[in-house]
Structures are given as structure tokens and as C-alpha cells.
Amino acid sequence: LAERTRVQTVTMDMNAAYQTIIHEVFPKAQVVIDRFHIIQLAARALDQVRVQALKQLDDKHSRPYKIMKTNWRLFHQTAPDAKHKQFLFGLNEDVTQHETIDIALDTEPKLKQTYETYLAL
Incomplete structure (x- = not known):
């Protein structure tokens, strides 16, 4: 008990049972x-906010819908490429990763706010 009381910090995951x-x-x-x-x-x-935004879009063939549906990995990059254009299937056009994200974020303010908070973390 004497040794255990000297422990100052414990790093753990967010399982509530562990904390107790x-x-x-x-x-x-x-x-x-x-x-x-x-x-x-x-x-x-x-991802939950992105899926909610997808469900709110009526046009399943729109650029924002296609981006949020098929290019979800882009939203998890800390520094999307803003210089090099690449051909994106589904959109059928050459765009940078940064432009792709901006197209989706401009349609849904809550997604934009969540994305910016994610990047800040």
C-alpha cells in the first residue's frame, strides 16, 4: 500500500471500469x-457527423454527397494536399485533396465545425 500511494499518475484508455x-x-x-x-x-x-450530413442530402448524385460517401479518408488527414490535382472517380474531375474537402464542408456547417475541431486536436 505504501508503494501504491506513491504512484502519481496512471495513463489509461477511457474504459470507466478501469478508472474505478x-x-x-x-x-x-x-x-x-x-x-x-x-x-x-x-x-x-x-464520421458520425459526416454520415448525418450524408443522410440530409437529397441529391445522391451531387458532388458533396459523392465526396462524403467515397472519400471519407480525406477527412482524417491532418494535412490534405492543396497543390497537386488528381482525378477523382465519382466526381470525374481533377481536384486537389483540399478542394475536395472544401466542397463537402461548404454544404454542411456542422461538419465543417467538427472537422476543424478534429484538426485542432
């Missing part, structure tokens, strides 16, 4: 959430 046990075993320890799990939670939230 940690406080029992290490009574003076401060719990620190693992960075990976925080980013993972933010990424899931971004």
Missing part, C-alpha cells in the same frame, strides 16, 4: 487519458 479500479488501487494517482483514445473518439465523432 485505478482509484481503489492507487488512491493518490491522477488518471491521464491516453492521447490515442482521445483522437480515436474525435475521429468517430467526425
